[in-house]
Amino acid sequence: MAAVGGGRTVSSAFAPIRLWLLLPSWLTIGFFLLIPVLLMLVYSFLTKEFRGGVIWEFSLAAYDQFLFDRGLFGDDPPTIQWTYITIFARSIIQATIATIMCLLIGFPTAWYIATRPASSRAVWLFLVTVPYWVNLLIRTVSMKFLIRENGPMNEALLGTGILDAPLQLINTDFAVQLGLFYSYLPFMVLPIYAAVERYNFALSEAAADLYASHWTIMRSIVLPVVKPGIIAGCILVFVPSLGAFLAPDLLGGAKNFMIGSLIEEQFKGQAGNWPFGAAASMILLSMVLVVLFFYARSQAREQV
């Protein structure tokens, strides 16, 4: 019997061959991503081989190194090792600031686009999404080119007499935040746009008729309704920012090390400590899973 209402009822025209349709994706992702992630977990508990690789011997050294400093030969009494904790804390702070910047610019932008006439919305959305399709590396390099000490931005600011001395932006915390903000801004705009577009403006109009002020309407009526879109946008910006590599590497310099650079260095750089890199990756992955878990739980609660 044909299902009425299209997508709303679950159609099962292809149910008899469902397994064969799903198997290629399960096998590809299961074999080349799920198993590798589990193997990475195993590697984080192995002993490091110098010059990369591992020795198959159980060890907690990677996690121990993350938290404690035991001196050059490993037999000093352990003291707390702040280096890596600082790098993780800095990553969380940088990602949080980038998320807030994206929200402050992204929300008004999404709101403005969603309140345009239907015909021009698509064009505005198109303008916001184009940069997302441009290579992230090229975008980050462009940002570096623009804000560097002798770059066009400083030239313009000095040339017009707004500044007397060039702005030292490159290799600062702010440059990294700006880079992350620039990388993931469209991720904030799109879900908020989708939420505002569905928002029923009759609610705002009713509140306005009852003498609610402009900002009261925003705070007490709009924000609670479009909150799921805001949360989705924040997660879409925060999660990739946390493990970002390009923005901190190209814009931040050595002083602004983030998790991504720390992990990269264990495999591609001088450090060459695979179990430690695997452990750092596991910690990053766990942090992301915690964020996603709370998100899924809040979503489930919204639907009840």
Place this chain on the structure above:
Amino acid sequence: MRTFDPRRYTGFFTITLACLFILYAPLAVVAVYSFNDSLSITRFEGVSLRWYQDVFFGLEAGKFRTAAWNSFTIAIMAATAATMIATAAAIGMVRGGNFKGKPASFALISMPIMVPEIVTAVATLIFFSAIGFSLGYVSILVAHIVFCIPFAYLPISARLQGIEATFEEAAQDLYASRWNAFRYVLAPIMAPGIMSGFLLAFIISLDDFIITNFVKGAGVETLPTAIFGAVKQGIKPDIMALSTLLLLFSILIVTLSYLIGRTGDAKNPE
């Protein structure tokens, strides 16, 4: 009586313009400077195409050409494979009825998007080294197919959810085989979604730096890894010319995808 329009907030238009300015200014500046007729990347001294000439015929042209060839062939193959896998998966998920492992299946398909890129890169490198898979062109291709699947899946399944099941059911009622119902009825209606999925996967593959950088091994470069290597020695004008070319190519693809999406909506039978 209302004294204001609750849709309008003062300053939101200005912020939108600022948002677009921030998004486009760095790209525009690099595009302008790529035409700079000067070795210095600081001063603008007249318009010329010399850096574009340099990209195609200069000292490093061979390196860039090989990298571009690798990038494009990998992107086309990875996007094709990912789109086929994702189309099958979307039909299985959206048209396969309810089944017990559906949430788990969805979690597995979206896993490449959920896991941070750097973690995927580490896990893939460890896996390839553990099974003795040699790093190079093929390892890049395999890794790209995996992370392209969810990007192809999302637009395809979104499109499929918007198509009423009555179409392929009518075909089957008229004794079309399941394959023919797909081939002649469902596939043509799904086509815009499949095309958007392919283009998104293609761009995502072309864009990737981190995972490629981990699994490429020595000697094999794609455009992003070649550009990254060059930028480490400073931003040279030929890199800006190359970036501008890639920028134009991306804009071409996104425009194409936008137009396909629009014609798709116009033909939507609903």
